[in-house]
Structures are given as C-alpha cells and as structure tokens.
Amino acid sequence: MRRFLISIVSHGVVLVIGFALGVYFLPILTAPESPDTAVLEEKAQNATYTAEFKRGLRGSDFLHWGEGKVSVSPTTIAHQGRLAPGPDYKVYLTTEFVEHEDEFLPIKENAQLIGDVKTFDGFVVNVPEGVDIDQYSTVLVWCEAFGEFISAAKYR
Numbered sequence: 001m002r003r004f005l006i007s008i009v010s011h012g013v014v015l016v017i018g019f020a021l022g023v024y025f026l027p028i029l030t031a032p033e034s035p036d037t038a039v040l041e042e043k044a045q046n047a048t049y050t051a052e053f054k055r056g057l058r059g060s061d062f063l064h065w066g067e068g069k070v071s072v073s074p075t076t077i078a079h080q081g082r083l084a085p086g087p088d089y090k091v092y093l094t095t096e097f098v099e100h101e102d103e104f105l106p107i108k109e110n111a112q113l114i115g116d117v118k119t120f121d122g123f124v125v126n127v128p129e130g131v132d133i134d135q136y137s138t139v140l141v142w143c144e145a146f147g148e149f150i151s152a153a154k155y156r
Contacts, residue, residue: 035078035124043078043124047071051139051153053081059100059149066151068122070139074132077114077139078124088145089117091125093136094152101149104140117141 044050053066060066068081077091091114098104104111115125127133134156141150 033119035119035122037080037122039124040078040080040122043073043076044069044071044080047073047078048133049073049155051155053079053083053141053151053153055151057099057149057151059098059103060151064143064148064150066141070153070155072133072139072155073127075127076124077127078122080122083117083120083123083141083150085120086143086146086148086150088143089150090142090144091115091117091123092140092142093131093133094138094140095136097138097152097154098140099149099152101147104142104149105147111140112136 049072051070051072053068053070055065055067057065064084064086066079066081066083068079071078071080083089092108092111093114094104094107094111096107098107112131114127114131117123117125137156138152138154140152142148143150
C-alpha cells in the first residue's frame with residue numbers, strides 16, 4: 001500500500017511539473033518569428049513617443065517582465081527588447097502609469113486594448129483605427145490568461 005501511495009504522489013508531482021513546463025514553453029515553441037531588427041528600427045524612427053520597459057517594476061518578477069525600448073506612433077506600437085515568454089499577452093494603453101496588477105485591474109475597463117503580442121524578442125502591434133495615442137500616457141503588456149502584469153512604460 002505504501003508503495004502505491006508513493007507512486008501516486010510521485011506521478012502527480014511529475015504531472016504538475018510537466019503541465020507547468022508546458023504552459024511556459026508552449027508559447028515559445030509556437031511563437032512566430034520576431035520582427036526583423038530593420039523593421040523595428042524603422043518603426044522607432046517614425047515614432048511620436050518612446051519609453052522603456054524596465055525589469056524592476058513592482059508587478060514584475062522572474063516569470064513576468066519586459067525590457068527594452070517601446071516606440072508609439074498613431075499607427076503602431078513597436079518594442080525592441082525582450083519579454084518573458086508567456087501565453088495570451090495583450091498590449092493596452094492607459095491614462096496613468098501602473099506597475100502592478102492591483103493597480104491595473106481597477107482601471108482595466110477604461111484601458112484601450114491595442115492587440116495581441118505573439119513574439120518575445122520584439123513586437124509590432126497595429127493601433128486600431130480611431131484610437132488617439134495622445135489620450136493615453138502608458139503602454140502596458142498584460143497576460144490575459146492568468147491576469148498577470150508583465151511590464152509598463154510611460155511614454156507621455
């Protein structure tokens with residue numbers, strides 16, 4: 001009986017670890033190629049605003065972080081840098097700088113969803129028609145699936 005219980009517990013632990021690793025690695029394995037450096041640099045040159053994602057934000061940790069330059073124009077938001085890999089990342093614009101999910105959740109309904117992030121070594125997201133970037137001050141990356149703050153940068 002003891003051997004049976006040990007077997008159940010050990011198999012359960014392996015199952016949980018395997019699931020966790022799958023959640024972490026699946027977005028990396030299925031991610032499309034990141035935008036070419038030349039494309040990112042062109043977007044940066046045409047930007048109206050720039051800002052920086054930094055790792056040391058209150059809501060960032062070893063699994064949820066971003067770093068690098070963010071370029072905001074009326075038509076695109078481009079990121080030259082890295083994001084911690086994860087599923088279901090979204091880019092939002094907010095009217096105030098936030099650095100943790102407990103600050104973002106109360107204002108999320110007023111935040112402007114821009115689009116999905118599918119790459120982790122830089123991204124380009126098109127700004128939807130009718131969105132005025134001048135009405136906002138901050139670019140935020142959010143993991144929709146797990147309700148996790150990834151990073152934010154104040155551009156204005």
